Amino acid sequence: MESMGKKKRPRRSFTPEFKAEIVELCQRGDRSIGQVAKDFDLTETAVRDWVRQAEVDAGQLDGLTSSEREELAALRRENRRLREDVDILKRATAFFVRETR
Numbered sequence: 114m115e116s117m118g119k120k121k122r123p124r125r126s127f128t129p130e131f132k133a134e135i136v137e138l139c140q141r142g143d144r145s146i147g148q149v150a151k152d153f154d155l156t157e158t159a160v161r162d163w164v165r166q167a168e169v170d171a172g173q174l175d176g177l178t179s180s181e182r183e184e185l186a187a188l189r190r191e192n193r194r195l196r197e198d199v200d201i202l203k204r205a206t207a208f209f210v211r212e213t214r
């Protein structure tokens with residue numbers, strides 16, 4: 114997709130404090146989300162996502178709160194690990210069944 118003329122940005126991570134400051138700037142209403150994103154060299158989509166998540170966390174919108182998202186991600190990781198464990202145990206069982214015959 115890079116051949117379409119757009120440079121792909123490297124993935125960056127931001128602290129929760131930085132995100133909160135950006136959300137506060139957007140919610141204050143002095144500048145649009147697009148202008149805040151441009152001023153801080155952020156993607157407009159990322160800033161919109163942060164603002165939306167802050168509204169969900171504040172109970173203004175329906176959706177998963179940040180803590181619920183973290184819990185869901187942790188449960189998915191655990192589920193994936195447990196499935197791998199079960200797969201390994203199935204293979205080990207099949208191996209030992211063949212060896213004992």
